[in-house]
Amino acid sequence: MNKLNNAKIKWIIGIILAILVLNIISVIIVAFSNISYKESLRIVFGAVYVLFLPGFIMSYIFFPKTKSIEEKIKSEAENSKEIDLIERIALSFALSIAIVPLLVFYLNLIGVKISFLNTFMTILGVISISAIILLVKNKKKVD
């Protein structure tokens, strides 16, 4: 139970830290360019939302654990479901680039217009479904 709470706290701190870092990047962009803070926020958060987040959450469905680069060699022979941080980041980008446009493509084929709202909701759908699968998987594990 204690372990579970610790993991939750770790996740919450991680999310807060990520939002803070993205905010700092937005401020840096404002300082070095002629765009407004609002525009900068849209660019930074938009890029992460489209390019990284869907793949990042989905990567946890396939590979639930992140191991350090030192651990990697030791357990390579095992058919483990673990990847290291660098692999996870690369996989997050690749999966996002794969899933989002493909979904937009197929939705467009059945007549869904490519608009900001539709695309935003599509990505939100991917993230939510992935998060639900993750939660269910974790709950099963705990039980």
Add this chain to the structure above:
Amino acid sequence: MKQKIQSIMESSFYQLLLIYFILVLMITFSLFYKYTIHMEVFALILGILGFFIIGKNIEEKTSRFLENKNFHYSLVVLALLLIFFLRAIPYMNNNIPLGYDAGIYKYAIEHGLENLDNWILQGVEPGFLYLMSVFRLFLSTDFTLRWLFILFNVLLGFSIYLVAREYFNKTAGILALFIYTFSIIQFKVFEMMYYKNVIGLSLALLALYFLKKHETRKKYSLLFFVICAVLTAWIHRPTFYIFGLSYFFYSFASPYKDRKYQWKMLANNILIGIIILALASLLYFGKFSKAILLLIEPIFSGFVEPGQSSGTFINFFTYQFTTLVYLPLGIIGLLYLTKKKQFNALFFWALISAVIVYFQFFFFNRFIIFLDIVIVILASAGFSVILEKSRKIGILIFIILFISLIFSSFSYSFGSKPLLNENELDTISQIFTISENEAFAMSTSAYYSTWVQGYSQRRTIAPGLFDYDIHNEQEWKDFWASNQPNLIKNFLEDYINKYKQPLYIFIGERQKDNLMSVNITCLQQVYNKNGNKIYKYQC
């Protein structure tokens, strides 16, 4: 006797290697002219001599200092930051995207999917259009063209690191990442804005990474391999072409293990290949089928008549002299794979791209990009071989290699400029303000054509490009050379008769203005900024 020859070859190799790298360093600082002697032959001889120093499997060997998690991650982050900063340098005090293709991409991002012009259907892959249609909703086109492209270059760095790490070892991963960071050839790819190429390469390399993982029966690797391969096909056809050929040969070579041929494995490989092709074909179904059908003929004629369709990039001669610093290491890396009988997809990628480039088959200059990527990865393996054999010489070469790479890449980056200045781009953008909605924009010079297409926001007529040009090459040549009002009038009138809309002709400061001296009643200058003009033609 055999051992004696081996030791003579080994010591000759190290001596020549030192001389070679000292010469490379002198070339870097312009103390020695690179074309004075045949350095490319020297590099080749060194690479071949390197065959004699290949010892143990480098996969089992990793530098101890790189085992440290924090140090390893710091180096990766440092390299990724350097990729970003090197490519951000040309954008300090400059808002104009680099490269000739910037205008084409601007149009493709903003109107590609909406208009689906014929040239878009033939030239731009659907995957790229759909990917950009998503980005467009969240990011500005300017950001997508400049900064997002840099981020995709960083992603390519990630892929190179992962592939080198997976096929060789962690030291090779870090080395390959740093060589890519400072590679002038790869900077040139960025400078020429080969957007689809960069995304395609990132995905193809990730596919190779998962293919290698699949060999060790890692879970889900096959699924991710297929996804990345299909996406490569959806986003960049030439990358898929080289990837597909590499996989094809790999499929037949990989079942041969321990002097036995595993037919079941071959059947599996073929099945996976068919699945990839089938899924990729589904994504080109309908309107986009043109993109595949129209490519078949030039590919085959490229094999029958080599040397014809080169593609726009540097030639092989320039390539050899630009990569002197890691060329011999790349050859050692390739020989390492051969000696260890590791005929994997990376090996075939190197071989096929080298054959296409050397024998000048279809698009041969553009395939230098693929050749360079694999040379970068193999150079990291070649370097690992030297490090494993002689640590002292390895470190010395490492220092010289990176001094040379850093110096040349930063010099190149600081000298990198956009092809147009602000006045030229402003004038092109003015076409949108001063013209009617249904009007046509016209570029009479190939130099400006893509920019007029992207920045005028009007249907564009350009010599030999896009959908609205109705004249052949000879007619354009006559038009450019002419000062006769009648010939120019008839030439422009052809467009008015066909499209029944006014023409706005852009004449930039870098081209000859043959409209200025002729007196045609329907032609008037409507804008002029520092020698960049817009003429309106309407009768």
